[in-house]
Amino acid sequence: QDANTTACQSNLTMAGAAPNNTKVLILGGGMAGVIAARTLHEQGIDDFVIVEAKHVFGGRMAQTTFGVNGSQYVLEKGPNWVHGTQTGSGPANPVWLLAQKHNLSMVQSDLFSNICVFDVYAIRCFHLPFFDYNGPNDYSATFNASLTAFNNAIVLAGERWQQNKTDLDLRSAYNYMGVAPKTPQEQACEYYQIDYDASQTSTLAAAWNYNYTFVPEAGGFSDVDMLCVDQRGFACIVQAEAATFLNTSQVLFNQIVKTIQYNQNGVTVQTTDGYNLTADHALVTFSAGVLQNTDVVFDPVLPDWKREAISSIEMPVYTKIFLQFEKKFWFDTGVGLYADQQRGRYPIWESLDLPGLFNGSGIIFVTVTGDYANYLEQLNKNITQVQLEVMEVLRRMYPDAPDPIDIWLPMWGRDPLFRGSYSNWGASFVPEHAYNLSVPVNGHLWFAGEATSVKYFGFLHGAYLEGQNAANNIAACIKNPQRCPPTT
Ligand SMILES: Cc1cc2nc3c(=O)[nH]c(=O)nc-3n(C[C@H](O)[C@H](O)[C@H](O)COP(=O)(O)OP(=O)(O)OC[C@H]3O[C@@H](n4cnc5c(N)ncnc54)[C@H](O)[C@@H]3O)c2cc1C
DSSP states (O other): OOHHHHHHGGGGOOOOOOSSEOOOOOOOEHHHHHHHHHHHHHOOOOOOEESSSSSSSSOOOOOEEETTTSSSEEEEESOOOOOOOOOOSSOHHHHHHHHHEEEEEEEEEETTTTEEEEEESSSEEEOOEETTTTTTTTOHHHHHHHHHHHHHHHHHHHHHHHHHHOOOOOOHHHHTTOOOOSSSSHHHHHHHHHHHHHHTTTTTTTTTTTTTTTTTGTOOOSSEEEEOOOOTTTTTHHHHHHTTTTGGGGESSSEEEEEEEESOEEEEEETTTTTEEEEEEEEEOOOOHHSSSSEEEESSSOOOOHHHHHHSSSSOOEEEEEEEEOOOOSOSSSSSEOOOOTTTTTTTEEOOOOSSSTTTOOOEEEEEEHHHHHHHHTTTOOHHHHHHHHHHHHHHHTTOOOOOOOOOOOOTTTTTSSSSSSSSSOTTHHHHHHHHHSSTTTTTTEEEEEEGGGHHHHHHHHEHHHHHHHHHHHHHHHGGGSSSOOOO
């Protein structure tokens, strides 16, 4: 564990004693779980315990210390951006507010064309360079056409939503609009707009996928993205927030929940260490990927409508592969796009060796998603093979590229605490599924997390708002039984 992270978490690195009986068990200490706990506290309810498998808060907000001795940096293996900030006096992204409260170091980046760096003189923006398997190739016109097609698909999705029409997957929406990316360059551009964000191939991503976060007119925040470069780690904002209101007796770290028994009176949770925790209510904040697998057993099994909703959401993998070189030899922009003959093969390259970021670090990372990320997980950390493939691509972009001095990648799909990176609506995931994901079972078993957010699924702010909302509902039920959900 990084010393920096421990500092963010203050005295909460100690696990508390197992409680006998509490009003609420909060299962999972990611963004949703910690904000749910804070909300209960704000509501005057402190009789709760957070049960977390790891020994720190943050969940998918997790970092690694990467690089050779003497040149190491704390990098984010999970979320890196606050997506959407605030427009004028409109609603503010609560994660943006939390980041400011805890003085998180961030840099503004424009994922769709360039990255802007603030230095002492000015704001400087750099433009996206393009490559394919023959080296540099300026297909910026194709990129712009692809951006227009994507924006048109979003408008179309919004119109269909307003008219109560069924969702279209993006492939169908593109066909409908007469857009059919065929060449490697066209497909790389399409990948940049779709798969890079939704972590899934365009045939599976729902067309109304992006309507809220970036669009203030639709109730979202703004189209500004802020990249976290804080060496305490992005998770610091959750850990430092937890330290403002929690005490050690409200936290049980290093406990993996194995079984959740529930009935019309309450909930009993068993952990792999043999703890039996009882409570009036339990709030499950585990990822959709965890719930789709058998890592946690519900007794009795969850009702059909709940299992259908959990099974219907996509939980694809998004993998960043970090590389460090003796010194930088690549583009001066934030992002470079590579078009391979195989769609999705090492397409998005992001430089961290920039003024305002980690200048002089020699670090670049390449992101793969969906099927290709699954393939990398099948290689099971065969880093030699990954390096061979990545370098084959990088040398198509830069024939004289030397070997890296360090390389690392996480395994989100294989991790039993996550089983994927973040949720995404497939075209067969209908609004009723979204509603059913968050609806409590038997009046005592509650659900929250990024996946239960209809407007902001996949995002940190979705997890934040869902944790807050569920805790407010639990508090209302505790204070007034007439406001409890039905027990059937
Ligand atoms: C690679 C990647 C990139 C991302 N990029 C961004 C981004 O740039 N911006 C953005 O807004 N979002 C991004 N996200 C999504 C964001 O990370 C999530 O939306 C958010 O962190 C989810 O929070 P949560 O509380 O719902 O779930 P989690 O963070 O998954 O919290 C659940 C907690 O439950 C714990 N747990 C699981 N199983 C058990 C068990 N059996 N027993 C006990 N504890 C258990 C886990 O350890 C975890 O702490 C990214 C995610 C990934 C993986």
